[in-house]
Amino acid sequence: MSPSPQRSTQPADCPVDFPIIRERGQNEIFCGLTSIIWLHRKIQDAFFLVVGSRTCAHLMQSAAGVMIFAEPRFGTALIEERDLAGLADANEELDRVVARLLERRPDIRMLFLVGSCPSEVIKLDLQRAASRLSETHAPRVRVLSYTGSGLETGFTQGEDECLISLVPELPADAGTAPSLLVVGSLADIVEDQFTRLFRAMGIEDVRFLPARKADALPAVGPGTRFLLAQPFLGGTARALEERGAQRLEAPFPLGVEGTTAWLRAAAQAFGVDETRFHEVTAPAVERARAAVERTCEPLKGRRIFFFPDSQMEIPLARFLQREAGMELVEVGTPYLHREHMAPELDQLPADTVLSEGQDVDRQLDRCREAHPDLVVCGLGLANPLEAEGMTTKWSIELVFTPVQGYDQAADLAELFARPLIRRAKLRV
């Protein structure tokens, strides 16, 4: 641990010289297992089996809240004392649990074995278990594995690991005809909006990763151009590039500007001329701009502080600074992927304070000292900060709510405006 913050400047390959606070210490963020909560809603015939401890199961139940009672397609294979005795045993136990699970849930077509901290520390080889179980349960069920442990992943990185495990499963697209792949789970309604916009521009072949069904995985090959819809997919991007696909550089589709630039990256790659692009996007841009303008009134000139959580902080800060007129006090992110974030960083004011990683007590000291108008943070910090007189926006909602694209831009602004409006309203 290096508890003292190191202020340093970016290496030369970064477009802007931001002062970056890099810290190590207590991290107040979720582990990657949490991403199962939204991934299992997206991939409708997949089951996520965490191999872990009671803590993992407890986390999932705390994070899933009421959803846990609706026959969710996730569960935990609890490691018990006798499993710790010998590894061969643990593998047999896992096979037994999986067999019982698949018997009870015949609708499952894809099973993810999700690694946790305990399974990694005892070096249970889930990858081998997955290929063994794949053979046993073929052809009905495909079994994959990835890690969602806190040792390896923070929060949304769990989705990255899941998609990385899917990439080798994608069918090969040998053709060179260009196709567009949108990478990162989006709400169905957002996917459909993007599909309509791309079609209107003349981009017909649009695929999504993850797909809604396990047997409808998008093909990938040298003709594939992909757009990252989410900022936390560094590993997935690399895996897709290894299969010949090409990443289109773009900011992320948050806010009107972000969405336009994101769509334009695809339009340019697919030779859509600017007139056509304008025709297709103009009505949506106009509508979204007016809505954002109305919603952002309470945000103008207000100072915002981001605690690290999902890696969405930098694009969100860009949207709030440029389109909602907010001032950025500190923008914390759990991990900064310089290359993928370059188009975003380009648009931030040159004196923006970024922080990567966390020592939560020190960060709280900075936050208290700055006393921002709005603090974006997790639920473990939100109420305590409210009690100290600060206004907070809990960050997890930003991952569960449809916020991407034109027609969600005002909803996104609304998520930040509401706590400020509320604080102004209350007289108690």
Place this chain on the structure above:
Amino acid sequence: MQLTVWTYEGPPHVGAMRVATGMERTHCVLHAPQGDTYADLLFTMIERRDRRPPVTYTSFQARDLGRDTAQLFMDTVRAAQERFQPQAMLVGTSCTAELLQDDPGGLAAGMDLPVPVIPLELPSYSRKENWGASETLYQLARTLAGPQAPAPGGDRPAREGRRPRCNLLGPTALGFRHRDDVREITALLDRLGIDVHVTAPLGATPADIARLGEADFNVVLYPEIAAATAQWLQRTFRQPYTRTIPIGVCATREFVHEVAELAGVDPEPVLADEGTRLPWYARSVDSNYLTGKRVFIFGDATHAVAAARVATEEFGFQVAGLGTYSREFAREVREAARRYEVEPLITDDYLEVEARVAELQPELVLGTQMERHIAKRLGVGCAVISAPVHVQDFPARYAPQMGFEGANVLFDTWVHPLMMGLEEHLLGMFREDFEFHAEAAPSHLGGTGSERSRSPEAPAGESAGNDTEAAAPGDGPQWTPEAEQELRKIPFFVRGKARRNTERYAAERDIHPITVETLYEAKAYFSR
């Protein structure tokens, strides 16, 4: 390995957190990987605490494993001690760190910290949350109160002109109604002329824990958390402790007698003026319909056993099933189950609980958050009597379970879902009425109401969520349309039982299809 979705209890380090968070001026350092901080939000969100739990995590990651995680732990302990300046520190591990070689107790002991350090052994792969809380309180008492122990064989010092005093043991952060139980029992003891010396762990400082031995006796509110400590205090300070859990009017009266005897005070003035409405409410004719209602009870052992007694003696219910997820207290629940002549259910698998509820078809379920959902699926009324609970069961209003006011709360809480069930049934009956059915036009618009278009086989209007028949197998026994129609006239909260009984009756006698006659023959047969 055990396949699970829902878990009634968290891991033992969450129990340690519940003790630390309940206390003041205490800080806990957990050797735990990144992500284990999720447990903070149980306290800040479910219990709505306005402060962060006094817990610091080492947040180690994969890249730290190759290096010195022991050093990381010690640096974290030192930083936490300097920042928070607690009177005492707790150190322990979460499940992952338990698999590493570091020994938090030994490491912290070697650090020469200016405050007492209490090492916690929390075996995550064999024990659970309540055990963790119990062990933490026990270790706190042993470490901090131990040195104050009188010499062996010595007598307790005489009480010099002061009121008798006791400790309240067991309430923690994230405890079901602990906040208000403490207030209720403290007030009750005060009316008896007994002072509460230390309430622990909720609200206590380490200095308070050191003073535990000064009380005359102990009141154990929650044995799952406090029994081990009370036994140790009895051995060490010769303090007797209470066995009665004051939930319900009868138990509270017994509790008053018990503490009055331990304190040497007169219980009569308090018993003459109980201030509870439950006995009268239960006697009022309005409560007649409660008689013999079949109730299924599940929760932690203490609340489940207490609820079974209240249900039978104070509501006139019949216990149809009784169980617990607290394996440590399975014996108590088995004994109680024998008294009520039901099969005890000792399990932490909610699917087993669900199967038992479906099989017994009770008219009311008293349980945890989990049973609330099970009951909802099966269309049975339900009230919550035990943790785990969600945010709505940490209410803003005063809502104890214990003492005489607690009894009032129990009456309202348990009767409410039954009243709701009755109202639902009445509405359902009227919905079938020719004047009030779903397609009837509002009467003030004149006689243009449409004809009833529904066929008798498919009466609409019953919401699927409330319909126990959703649980019935699709290709089960055949019912005539008339019998199906008749079955729907039975209140929905007993309809499932009626269907099950009728089908069993028909199967045993090889009757098919089931007719209206079969339905009533079965009813007559099973009512005996």
